[in-house]
Amino acid sequence: MLVLEDGRRYEGRAYGARGVTLGEAVFATGMTGYQETLTDPSYAGQIVMMTAPHIGNTGMNDEDMESSKLWVAGFVVRDPSRVVSNFRSQRSLDDDLEAAGVVGISGIDTRAVTRHIRSAGAMRAGIFSGDGAVLTHGEQLELVLGGAEMAGRNLSGTVSTTESYTLPATGERVGSVAVLDLGVKTSTLNFLAERGFDVHVVPQSATAEDVLALEPDALFFSNGPGDPGASDRHVDLLRTTLREGLPYFGICFGNQLLGRALGFGTYKLPFGHRGINQPVLDKATGRVEITAHNHGFAVDAPIDRVSESSEGFGRVEVSHYDLNDNVVEGLNCLDIPAFSVQYHPESAAGPHDANYLFDRFRDMVIASKENDA
Numbered sequence: 001m002l003v004l005e006d007g008r009r010y011e012g013r014a015y016g017a018r019g020v021t022l023g024e025a026v027f028a029t030g031m032t033g034y035q036e037t038l039t040d041p042s043y044a045g046q047i048v049m050m051t052a053p054h055i056g057n058t059g060m061n062d063e064d065m066e067s068s069k070l071w072v073a074g075f076v077v078r079d080p081s082r083v084v085s086n087f088r089s090q091r092s093l094d095d096d097l098e099a100a101g102v103v104g105i106s107g108i109d110t111r112a113v114t115r116h117i118r119s120a121g122a123m124r125a126g127i128f129s130g131d132g133a134v135l136t137h138g139e140q141l142e143l144v145l146g147g148a149e150m151a152g153r154n155l156s157g158t159v160s161t162t163e164s165y166t167l168p169a170t171g172e173r174v175g176s177v178a179v180l181d182l183g184v185k186t187s188t189l190n191f192l193a194e195r196g197f198d199v200h201v202v203p204q205s206a207t208a209e210d211v212l213a214l215e216p217d218a219l220f221f222s223n224g225p226g227d228p229g230a231s232d233r234h235v236d237l238l239r240t241t242l243r244e245g246l247p248y249f250g251i252c253f254g255n256q257l258l259g260r261a262l263g264f265g266t267y268k269l270p271f272g273h274r275g276i277n278q279p280v281l282d283k284a285t286g287r288v289e290i291t292a293h294n295h296g297f298a299v300d301a302p303i304d305r306v307s308e309s310s311e312g313f314g315r316v317e318v319s320h321y322d323l324n325d326n327v328v329e330g331l332n333c334l335d336i337p338a339f340s341v342q343y344h345p346e347s348a349a350g351p352h353d354a355n356y357l358f359d360r361f362r363d364m365v366i367a368s369k370e371n372d373a
């Protein structure tokens, strides 16, 4: 049984691990990329529902892992593929879900539930199978209502590395970047290394002193789960390094935290953006990019004019916004070397339209090193 906090219930078949799981029910519209979705740490605490009806067709493989494990709190699908067929496939999705202990449910009309969530908003939910299926309707709903709300939730500590590590540059060396791991994806680290950075990944518990002690040429904040409004410590860290003049690039959670560091607020979207076909306008070029998204929160900044940072970081403009709903999708500082995007240029899964942002980051770091010299 899939139970939503507003009391709606949908009966399906047990899928993956058996038991009870609770989380925020969200929908993802990508027709491909379920493996990248399941292994994206940003989905911690969320029950992900796929609108594409057939899931699991191409199995699972080691190369497409975006982290070392499956992070979703639960998985809702319509029709799991009974046959796995792909030359890269090593395991079936069903086996991986079970091995990872991810409780799922199949046989759900995920598009109908999505339409409900689209009008009623993302909400807490639970999946009940195995021992959970024998609970009464009232007991199930009580468990769902006892679950944590995503608003106000800090999950960085659950997903971050606890030890620092370094990945050497694989492209022509430009310098080094400190990456605050708030739930970073493997593709992002690979892109940074390819653009010529030695990548020092540090735990989310790192202080500004820890970061500066590495003497990096730049700082990067990754994507990650939870409410950016509940990450004051990371905002303070970023303000300190920005004041030191350290160049900055952030993706998704890293965009929200740059927004907060500059003095903007963040807010919860009604149902978020999750999928691989979101049209985003790059205001500087007038080009529309088709981009991968996974966010439930957004930065509250005006998209049509330059703002002044209330925290003393000078002028800042919204560089990108979503053409479906005008939500802020990128920030660009005009007086300090810092920018960020709300969407996913690492494009895993998703179109590669926005890969140029890693080049922009490399160019910004080169320019700021030349300025210092």
Ligand SMILES: NC(=O)CC[C@H](N)C(=O)O
Residues within 6 Å of the ligand: 042, 222, 223, 224, 225, 226, 227, 228, 251, 252, 253, 254, 294, 295, 296, 297, 298
């Ligand atoms: N992918 C992300 O970094 C998500 C950021 C944040 N947790 C949100 O839902 O908006």
